[in-house]
Ligand SMILES: NC(=O)C1=CN([C@@H]2O[C@H](COP(=O)(O)OP(=O)(O)OC[C@H]3O[C@@H](n4cnc5c(N)ncnc54)[C@H](O)[C@@H]3O)[C@@H](O)[C@H]2O)[C@@H](O)CC1
C-alpha cells in the first residue's frame with residue numbers, strides 16, 4: 323500500500339535526507355522543479371513540441387523555490403515566462419533564494435499584486451500555462467489578500483479555448499495537505515473547488531490532503547514525482563503505526579497495494595486450497611421484518627460472493643416466506659426474538675455477524691443488536707443498527723474490539739455529534755452580509771482568518787477520535803472513505819481521480835459493502851483488512867460494471883474482479 327504522508331512527516335523525511343549529507347536541499351529542489359516540468363510534458367505533449375507562454379506565481383518559501391526552478395527550465399526551452407513573486411524575494415529561504423538569483427540573472431520578477439496580475443492579463447491575454455508555486459507543505463494559515471484574489475482569477479482556467487490550465491506545485495496553494503480542506507472560506511477560489519488545477523505534481527509520496535475532502539477537486543489530477551528520498555522515509559518512527567495513514571488502492575502492477583489486496587487474495591486462495599465449507603467461515607446477517615428483508619439479502623449475497631463458506635440470514639417468522647422465495651445458496655434461520663438469536667449464536671461456527679441493513683427500529687430491534695454484541699464475534703454494524711447505537715448508550719457500552727461501525731456522514735453525526743461538528747465547522751464561519759458590508763467587521767474577520775494557524779481538523783482525525791471512543795474499528799463512508807483503529811492506524815480509500823465511480827451511490831450499495839466486509843471477517847481477516855479490502859472491492863465492482871449499476875450487480879462482479887486480482 324502507498325503511505326500517505328502529512329506535511330510534518332514529509333518535512334521530517336526531507337530533513338533526514340539532507341542531514342545524511344548524501345543530498346542537498348538545492349539538489350532536491352532541482353529534482354522537484356524538473357519533475358514538475360517532466361510531468362507537464364507528459365500530460366500535454368503539445369507543450370513539448372514548441373515553446374509556449376507561462377505565468378508562474380512564486381511564494382515566499384521553498385514551494386516558490388520550486389517555481390523559480392520551473393521558470394528557469396521552461397525558459398531554457400525558449401518559453402516566454404512571466405514570474406510574479408509574493409513577498410520580498412530577498413527574504414526567501416537559502417535554496418529558494420539561490421534559485422531566485424539564478425532566475426533573475428536573465429528573467430524578470432514582478433511583485434504579486436492583483437493590479438500587476440490584471441495589467442499583465444489585459445496586455446497579453448490568457449497564458450498557455452499557469453503554475454501555482456505559492457505555498458506547499460509550509461502553509462500554516464489561510465491565504466489572504468492579493469495572493470488569494472489572484473488564485474481566484476485562476477479558477478476556471480484551462481476551460482476555454484486558448485486559455486491554459488493551472489498546474490499546482492505540490493498542492494493547490496491554501497490546501498491543507500493534512501486534511502484536504504482549503505484554508506479560507508470565501509471568495510472565487512474557495513468556490514471553484516472543482517475548477518482549479520488540471521494537474522498537481524507532488525514529491526516523493528502523495529499526502530493525506532490530496533485524497534480527502536476538497537483535495538481531489540482542487541488538485542485535478544495527481545502526479546507523484548520521485549525525488550530520490552525514499553530511503554529516508556519513516557525516520558519519524560516514534561509511534562509510527564499510530565501516525566501512519568495508508569491508501570487503500572490497487573492496480574494490477576501496483577505491488578504497493580498488496581497489503582490491502584492480500585487479504586482478498588489469501589482468502590481466495592485459501593478458499594480454493596481447502597475443501598470444507600466451514601473452513602471458509604460462516605457469516606450470519608440479521609434481516610428486518612416482512613417487506614424489509616432486501617437489504618440484508620443483498621448483504622448476504624455480498625458475503626457469499628466474496629467467499630464466505632456459508633451465509634445464513636436470521637429472519638423473523640413472518641418474513642420467512644418472503645426470504646425463502648428469493649434465496650438459493652444463502653440459508654435462513656428463524657429468529658423471532660433476541661432470545662432465539664442468543665440460542666443460535668451459541669454455535670461457535672457462526673464466526674462473523676452483520677446487523678443493520680433494513681433492520682428497523684424500536685426496542686425489539688435494539689434487543690437484537692444487544693444479542694449480536696454480546697456474542698462478541700467479529701461484527702459489522704451498519705445502517706439502522708448505527709441509529710440504534712446512537713439512541714442507546716447501553717448498546718454503545720457493549721461495543722468490542724471486533725466490531726466495525728460503517729456510518730455514512732449522517733449516521734456518523736448521530737453517533738459522534740461533537741466530532742462531526744468539528745469536522746464540518748468552517749475554521750471560521752463565513753461573515754454575515756451585514757459583517758461583510760461593515761468595513762471594520764470585515765477587517766476583523768480578515769485578521770481572525772489570517773491568525774488561524776496549524777493544519778485543519780481532518781476526516782482522519784475525526785475517524786481516529788471516533789474509533790478511540792467506540793473502542794473498535796470505524797469506517798466513515800464517502801468518496802473519501804476513512805477507516806481507523808482505536809490505536810490510530812488509518813486507511814484512506816479514495817474513489818477519486820482514476821477510480822471515481824459516482825454511479826456507486828445507488829440504493830442498496832452500502833448493504834453490499836457491509837456484506838462483503840462480513841464475508842471477509844468470516845474468512846478470517848482482521849477488521850482493518852476486511853474494511854479496507856471490502857471498500858476497495860466494492861469500488862472495483864462498480865468500476866467493472868460501469869454506469870447503470872444497481873446494487874444487485876455488485877456481488878455479481880466480484881468473480882471478475884477477483885480473477886483479475888489473482889492472475
Ligand atoms: N519536503 C521536501 O522534501 C521538499 C520540498 N520542496 C518544496 O518545498 C515546499 C515546502 O517549503 P516551505 O516549508 O518553505 O513552505 P512553503 O513554501 O509552502 O511556504 C512557507 C512560507 O510561507 C509562509 N506562509 C505560510 N502560510 C502563509 C499564508 N497563509 N500567507 C502568507 N505566508 C504564508 C511561511 O511563513 C513561509 O515563509 C514543498 O511544498 C515543496 O514544494 C521541494 O523543493 C523539494 C523537496
Ligand SMILES: [K+]
Pocket residue numbers: 385454455456457458490491492493494495
Ligand atoms: K502550490
